[in-house]
Amino acid sequence: MKKQSLVLVVIAAIVVIAGIFFITNQNIQKDVSDDQKKIGFIYIGPPGDHGWTYMHDVGRQYLEKELGDSVSTTYIENVPENADAVRSIRKLAESGHDLIFTTSFNYMDQTLEVASEFPDVKFEHATGFKRADNVSTYSARFYEGRTVIGHIAGKMTETNTIGYIVSFPIPEVIRGINAFYLAASKVNPDVKIKIIWVYSWYDPGKEADAANTLINQGADIIVQHTDSYAPCQAAEKAGVLAFGQASNQEAFCPNAHMTAIEDIWGPYYAAKAQAVVDGTWSSEDTWQGFKEGMVEMSPYNEKLLSSDLIAEAKAIEEGIENGTIHSFEGPIYNQAGELVVKEGEVADDGMLASMMFYVQGIDGEVPQ
Amino acid sequence: MNIELIIGILNIVLISTTPLVFAGIGELVTEKSGVLNLGLEGLMLVGAVTGFITLVLTGNYFYSLILSIISGVILSGIFAFLVLNLMTNQIATGLALTIFGIGLSAMLGKKFSGTPIEGLSPYYFIVISFLLVFSVGYFLSKTKSGLIVRAVGENHNSAYALGYNVIKTRYFTIIFGGVMSSLAGYYISICYAPMWQEGMTAGRGWIALALVVFATWKPWRLLVGAYIFGGVAIMQMNLQAFGVELPGQIFNMMPYIATLIVLVFISSNKVRLKLSAPSCLNIPYEKNS
Numbered sequence: 001m002k003k004q005s006l007v008l009v010v011i012a013a014i015v016v017i018a019g020i021f022f023i024t025n026q027n028i029q030k031d032v033s034d035d036q037k038k039i040g041f042i043y044i045g046p047p048g049d050h051g052w053t054y055m056h057d058v059g060r061q062y063l064e065k066e067l068g069d070s071v072s073t074t075y076i077e078n079v080p081e082n083a084d085a086v087r088s089i090r091k092l093a094e095s096g097h098d099l100i101f102t103t104s105f106n107y108m109d110q111t112l113e114v115a116s117e118f119p120d121v122k123f124e125h126a127t128g129f130k131r132a133d134n135v136s137t138y139s140a141r142f143y144e145g146r147t148v149i150g151h152i153a154g155k156m157t158e159t160n161t162i163g164y165i166v167s168f169p170i171p172e173v174i175r176g177i178n179a180f181y182l183a184a185s186k187v188n189p190d191v192k193i194k195i196i197w198v199y200s201w202y203d204p205g206k207e208a209d210a211a212n213t214l215i216n217q218g219a220d221i222i223v224q225h226t227d228s229y230a231p232c233q234a235a236e237k238a239g240v241l242a243f244g245q246a247s248n249q250e251a252f253c254p255n256a257h258m259t260a261i262e263d264i265w266g267p268y269y270a271a272k273a274q275a276v277v278d279g280t281w282s283s284e285d286t287w288q289g290f291k292e293g294m295v296e297m298s299p300y301n302e303k304l305l306s307s308d309l310i311a312e313a314k315a316i317e318e319g320i321e322n323g324t325i326h327s328f329e330g331p332i333y334n335q336a337g338e339l340v341v342k343e344g345e346v347a348d349d350g351m352l353a354s355m356m357f358y359v360q361g362i363d364g365e366v367p368q
Numbered sequence: 369m370n371i372e373l374i375i376g377i378l379n380i381v382l383i384s385t386t387p388l389v390f391a392g393i394g395e396l397v398t399e400k401s402g403v404l405n406l407g408l409e410g411l412m413l414v415g416a417v418t419g420f421i422t423l424v425l426t427g428n429y430f431y432s433l434i435l436s437i438i439s440g441v442i443l444s445g446i447f448a449f450l451v452l453n454l455m456t457n458q459i460a461t462g463l464a465l466t467i468f469g470i471g472l473s474a475m476l477g478k479k480f481s482g483t484p485i486e487g488l489s490p491y492y493f494i495v496i497s498f499l500l501v502f503s504v505g506y507f508l509s510k511t512k513s514g515l516i517v518r519a520v521g522e523n524h525n526s527a528y529a530l531g532y533n534v535i536k537t538r539y540f541t542i543i544f545g546g547v548m549s550s551l552a553g554y555y556i557s558i559c560y561a562p563m564w565q566e567g568m569t570a571g572r573g574w575i576a577l578a579l580v581v582f583a584t585w586k587p588w589r590l591l592v593g594a595y596i597f598g599g600v601a602i603m604q605m606n607l608q609a610f611g612v613e614l615p616g617q618i619f620n621m622m623p624y625i626a627t628l629i630v631l632v633f634i635s636s637n638k639v640r641l642k643l644s645a646p647s648c649l650n651i652p653y654e655k656n657s
Contacts, residue, residue: 009454046474046566048481078474078566163609194609199617203570204561206601209384213605216376228568230561237487252484252563363611 037099039063039273040092041075042085044104045202051227051246052201053077055263056103056126058247062266063273070277081106089114093121099276101269102126105170111135122281124272127172129353131283138268141289142172143179143352144320145261147327148297148313149243150183152258153191153221155309156241160190163214165224165231167201169367173225175355179327180223181362183316194219197367204230215240222256232256241304248298258305259313260298267293287349290321328352333360377606383490383560385598387412387552387569389497391576392583392590393504394548399580400508401541402521402648406462407447408549409573410469414439415550416557417473417480420564424483429558436554437547443469444546448539455652466573474566487562493555498591500548505587517541521646524653534653549573578627584634584644597623 039060047057057075064073074097079088085107092100093114099122102111108128115123115135123135131137153162162184166173177195184191194217196210203226211222211234222235222242229249235242236253244250244260268286275281288294297317300310319325328347334340334357341347347355358366391408398405419436423429447465450456508514519527520537528534552572557564575597583590604619634644 005453009450046478046481048478049565050482054482194611196605196608198605199620200570202565202567204563204565204568205384205387205556205570205572208561209380209602210605212380212383213377213602214609216373216380217606217609228561228563228565230563233487233562364608365613367613367615 036069037071037273037277038095038097039071039073039269039276040097040100041073042079042088042092042100042102042104042107043075043077044079044081044107045227046077047075049202049227050229050249050252052263053103055247056101056265059265059269063269066266066270067273067277071273079107081110083110085110086113089123090117093118097121099124099273099281122276129285131285133283136272136283136285138286138288140263140265140294141287142261142263142295143175143327144289145295145297146176146179147183147320147325148316149223149259149261150180151187151316152305152309152313153180153223153243154184154186154188155312156258156305157184157188157191157221159218159220160188160192161218162191162193162221162223163211163217163219164193164195165207165210165214165222165226166195166197167226168199169197169356171353171355174358174366175352176225177362178355178359182328182332182359185361193223193362195362195364198226200226202227204228207231208234211235211242212238229253244298250298250301254301255303257298257301259300262296262298264294264296290317291323334358335360335362335365377602381595381599381602382494384602385594386490386494386497387555387560387572388576388579388594388598389501389591390493390552390555391549391573392579392594393497393501393587394545394552395576396580396583396585396587396590397504397508397517397548398541398545399649400521400585400646401517401538402524402646402651402653403448403451403538403542404458404462404650405444405447405465405542405545406459406577407443407465407469407573408545408576409569409571410466410473411440411443411546411549412469412553412556412569412573413473413567414443414469414476415553416569417477417553417564418550419554420485420557421476421480423485423558424480429488432558433554436550440546440548440550441543444543444549445539447546448542451652452535452538452542455654458650458652470567477564477566481564481566483564485558485562488558490555490559493551493559501587501591508587518646521648524648524651528653528655535655538653549576552576575623578623582623582627582630584630585646586644593626597626 041060043053045053047053060073076088079085101124103126105127108130111123111125115132125137127139128137181193194214198206198210207226207228208230211231215238220240222231224231224245229252232242232249232253236256241258242256244257246263248260250257326346330341330345331343332341415436418439419432422432422435450461451458516532520534524534556569579593582593604614
């Protein structure tokens with residue numbers, strides 16, 4: 001009896017494992033003719049996260065639609081930022097991919113490692129800063145969007161207290177806080193921001209706790225730089241306002257969501273894939289914003305924002321696009337009161353890329 | 369500090385700690401009977417996703433709760449069969465259950481992630497969690513069945529010699545633990561952060577496991593410990609928002625550090641260790657030995 005059940009369990013286990021392998025490998029097994037270029041993507045999360053990875057996948061689908069039969073795309077999702085990444089990237093390189101996008105900051109060294117083994121394959125690494133002859137880097141100027149939401153928040157807050165939920169103290173996040181605060185304090189000098197670091201990109205429970213804590217301390221607007229829509233949901237429940245993150249999250253919090261900063265990767269992906277098809281691809285660094293359409297604002301919520309304010313927000317978008325407005329216009333002081341950007345000047349890309357200080361007016365210190 | 373602020377903080381602490389209480393009290397009963405189930409994280413995720421999917425498909429909270437519980441019964445039932453009847457290694461089987469649960473929940477929930485739902489009020493579950501801890505405390509110390517569970521956990525051979533059915537008792541405690549984990553997961557995806565996303569329990573199953581050791585297998589200490597863990601996390605956020613700078617990473621490690629300290633403390637004294645930990649924890653039971 002015992003032996004029989006053991007055999008049954010073993011058979012059941014084999015069936016389950018085979019099924020799981022079949023399902024996970026489906027994405028990778030696609031037949032392509034030889035003249036097609038194969039484009040691969042490495043994702044940090046699932047395409048269904050409605051945030052960071054979701055927007056990269058929207059970009060991938062855009063690429064497929066634009067280039068039609070001249071390319072085929074594949075992706076591997078949920079790739080951890082460790083030695084597994086090397087394995088996954090190599091798997092794509094070995095299986096004849098011509099161009100591989102690795103879409104998270106911490107794939108940086110892994111991308112370079114595989115790139116050195118496959119000099120004929122082109123690599124594109126998102127948000128990184130290390131390049132090689134066959135490795136490009138690209139990122140978006142998300143901080144330009146933070147200038148727009150900062151302006152809106154400065155005008156909309158009644159308690160003059162804004163709650164800001166953040167993940168890790170890295171330049172991209174600090175830059176966002178500063179851009180937001182500069183814009184908000186410009187229209188409302190009394191505005192204060194309360195910052196909570198949750199030390200995770202993605203923990204819906206903790207993000208909701210942070211939002212509730214900030215609301216409890218008097219914040220009437222919630223801003224986030226983490227990946228789930230839990231903070232927006234918490235704001236909706238408490239009857240305060242919020243901004244979405246990475247993609248339009250209005251469906252989850254229709255009475256709180258004022259707008260969101262969206263990442264638009266599709267045109268860039270299509271252009272780079274086209275370059276590979278044409279044989280004109282070269283290694284470069286790309287950092288684009290509103291002007292090139294890599295960052296966009298979700299539709300402004302007309303139930304919550306007055307038409308005047310929406311017009312102002314759109315004017316800022318336009319100003320940044322045509323260069324009359326910059327998110328970091330001098331004079332800008334740091335917390336110690338030192339002038340870091342002179343009057344009439346704007347912060348250069350070098351300063352923005354390595355920004356690890358708060359501007360004057362923000363309470364607290366940047367965690368080390 | 370005004371009173372409203374304090375009430376607000378307590379409210380957030382209650383909401384965020386409840387899943388730890390559910391998963392912890394279930395695991396406590398399982399471990400009291402001598403079985404270590406490391407599969408909490410997997411059980412929670414599957415409980416969360418089945419509850420969520422059922423709610424999306426039927427719109428009925430009762431059905432979603434029932435299906436979430438059933439998922440816990442099935443998964444922990446499989447675990448019980450493996451470790452009790454086939455006598456597999458409990459640690460390896462538990463880890464396998466966690467890995468399986470993470471994968472299974474991701475696969476099941478793929479089509480449903482990003483579907484908006486109407487969340488359920490967390491307060492029912494908060495009240496139930498307190499009642500549960502007190503009932504388990506009463507059950508383990510004052511009822512005959514509770515004493516049988518403990519006897520089985522302390523020495524399964526003696527319990528068998530006295531005429532108690534070791535396997536049956538352990539089936540009961542493992543499935544109880546599984547159902548409690550599913551409820552913790554259900555609470556997370558339906559009340560705490562009403563959504564489904566892969567891996568959304570974010571390590572709470574492991575904290576619950578640490579909590580059982582921290583509580584030295586006593587229900588009321590588990591409740592206190594859970595609220596210490598949850599309270600510290602929320603206080604840390606409050607201090608940050610007040611502008612006090614704290615090393616947040618260290619606070620995230622706190623539950624594990626505290627558990628390590630308790631482990632060192634109880635294992636430094638053999639008598640104390642014997643009084644607290646069930647003697648037959650993680651030891652497979654062979655009927656004819």
